[in-house]
Amino acid sequence: MSKLGDYTILPIAIPPSSAFPKPATHTLYLRPHAPKIPTDNDSRSLFVVNVPMDSTPAHFKAVFVSLIGAGRFESITFEHENRPSRAPNSEIDVAVKKGKKRKRMTNEETIEVDVELPPVWDRELRRSGSTALVVFVDQKSVELALKAVRKLHKSHAKPGKWPIWGEGVEDKVPALGSARYLTHHKMRYPGHAMLQANIDTFMTDWNKREEEKTRLTKKQRNVPDEDGFITVTRGGRTGPARIEDAEAKRLEKEEKERRKLEGLSEKPFYRFQLREIRKAEQAELVKRFEEDKARLLRMKEKRGRFKPER
Known part of the structure; x- marks a missing residue:
């Protein structure tokens, strides 16, 4: 077959x-x-x-x-x-x-480092x-x-x-059988040069990551958050945020809140919000009408009656 x-x-x-x-x-x-x-x-x-x-x-x-x-x-x-x-x-x-x-493992996060491990099987x-x-x-x-x-x-x-x-x-x-396991036993204990090369590779990559982490930490020490505060980081002390930066952040936050409220009034979601908006618009129109009416009366009193020429 x-x-x-x-x-x-x-x-x-x-x-x-x-x-x-x-x-x-x-x-x-x-x-x-x-x-x-x-x-x-x-x-x-x-x-x-x-x-x-x-x-x-x-x-x-x-x-x-x-x-x-x-x-x-x-x-x-x-x-x-x-x-x-x-x-x-x-x-x-x-x-x-x-x-x-x-x-x-570190106190703040887990960092993964790529390394090449020596082989233990041939x-x-x-x-x-x-x-x-x-x-x-x-x-x-x-x-x-x-x-x-x-x-x-x-x-x-x-x-x-x-x-x-x-x-x-x-x-x-490579041969199988007992020769394979004898070779495996020898490869489990690599020489000094191979171990040193493996350690050097690991530490080089680790140091690069640590330097990058330190650089980002230093950068965060001088950047205030949206509330005007600077994040407290390990590795040193720093002064409070500058008054100008804190005030700018406060004004920016208030502007965001104002835009948020305006967006809510422009695009209401609930029915009671629509009713409240209509009531407010009507009250505003009545208020403006009364103001215009009073202003016309004041103008008439000030100028007196109009007398056409003959």
Whole structure:
């Protein structure tokens, strides 16, 4: 059986080892990559299911080289990885450093500093049954890979004819088993130079953040708030706000309150506010009418009666 639903079945031969002295077969499931959100590399990518636990880019490169030849495999991204892992031409750089964040507490806030911690494992293992995304140089390479797998199924290939897992990469990847844990034990205690470089990086970043924090604190000491007061900060004493600044802030606050009240009267929200506004407008009109009427009477008394000339 060469297919299972949309997946093409690719058996790979697992050679005997000290942990399991008999040959075994592991099955990979391949299909063209078709995510819900398309990307530029979908047409030249293969989605792989049931990735072996000891997978590395070099292992997958060797598998596809045995199927379609060299020069067509570009990169692979394993599950939970953010960037593609490229298979190098020579040895694999196993001392990959991963960026971490350390939190250092202060009395006022928590500051996060980015540092690079020394690695403690020389090789990453995959979750059982995990997935990966293989990227080729072009779409034709994807078609050739699937075609090569189907061709092996049609020829009724024996287990020895399937791609052999790890063939040709023995000297390019770190060893597993007890050697892996011995290396892990040594890497847990890095040398003085590596520790010093890690500490220097941490302290340099920390000092930069502290200097920025100090600069902002000094700036706040001379800027009064809206009530005319200056924020009390740690690291020194400062005098009260100047009278001119405090008075300017007070006038600015009163102006904001006045505009707020005017905006409320211009755009009333409740019905009783509308009634009050209408009553006030009517009272203002009556008041102005009475004032105008009284002013006309005073003018008439002052000028006397008008006598036209004959």
